[in-house]
Amino acid sequence: MFVRDYMTTSPITIGPGVPILDALEVMRKNKIRHLPVVDRGRLVGIVTERDLLTVSPSPATTLSIFELNYLLSKMEVKEVMKTNPITVAPDCTIEKAALLMREHRIGCLPVMEGDNLVGIITQNDILDALIRIFGLRRAGTRLVLEAVDRVGALADILATVRKHQINVVGVACREKEDQRVQIMLRLSTVDPQALIKDLEEQGFEIKSVS
Incomplete structure (x- = not known):
């Protein structure tokens, strides 16, 4: 079992200069939690839903809604993204990908073929692979x-x-x-x-x- 068999190809990406509120909207609209950050065709980082929610204000803040919207509208993805993300190749085994995620406590891995981003594999994809490997959906x-x-x-x-x-x-x-x-x-x-x-x-x- 290899990463290429379970990765999402042509993943949705975002630019580093995109406001974080827009990035959150992209995630919610597409029901995803990870966005590779691409600048002029080159992978420069990864941003997660948790990263974006961490910088969102607490409900207990004393700022007005207008002040909050102003501050958030000025924050961009590049301010919260993780740079130099760990990546894998399409021919990486599922076992190695799972080990990398566990060791580094991350929820996804961009999949690179040379300098090109060709996919993304997440924890859910790893679980799907294990379900298939163990034949859990087959009668027996x-x-x-x-x-x-x-x-x-x-x-x-x-x-x-x-x-x-x-x-x-x-x-x-x-x-x-x-x-x-x-x-x-x-x-x-x-x-x-x-x-x-x-x-x-x-x-x-x-x-x-x-």
Whole structure:
């Protein structure tokens, strides 16, 4: 799974000299929370809805509505945008994009191909990718089992699944501290009982079936 498979192509952009109230209106009209800031075709920053709302006045302010509108009308995107945003290429993996967002605590990544902005990928896009990877919208069974963390454990499990002629929709593994591993399988069957019995006979502990 790569960024190019889930990014929004031809993203809506905004110029650095646009008033912040206009930028907020663009976000609300298009139901988005991130705007790449482009100056003469070059990406120069990123602005988020939170950035814009942070500089908006508190309801407790003593300024009049006229003073507020005047001050806000003078503030431009370039005053609140984040410069030198972290970017990724279209062939970046979804896993790496997710890790970058988590490490830097950001909600989106502009996607660059050379010097050209070709897309944007957000946290929601990452979640959509994970939903697809795990096959969460496909009918079937979610099976969680536990095994000794050894070489070949997953291969043995998948060989057993194959013996029962069941298709594997998704796989995820989580290491535990006691030299064991939990393995989640999404299976294209609604009747996994024969498979479960076979796995238990091989020493695998079934933790959850849903």
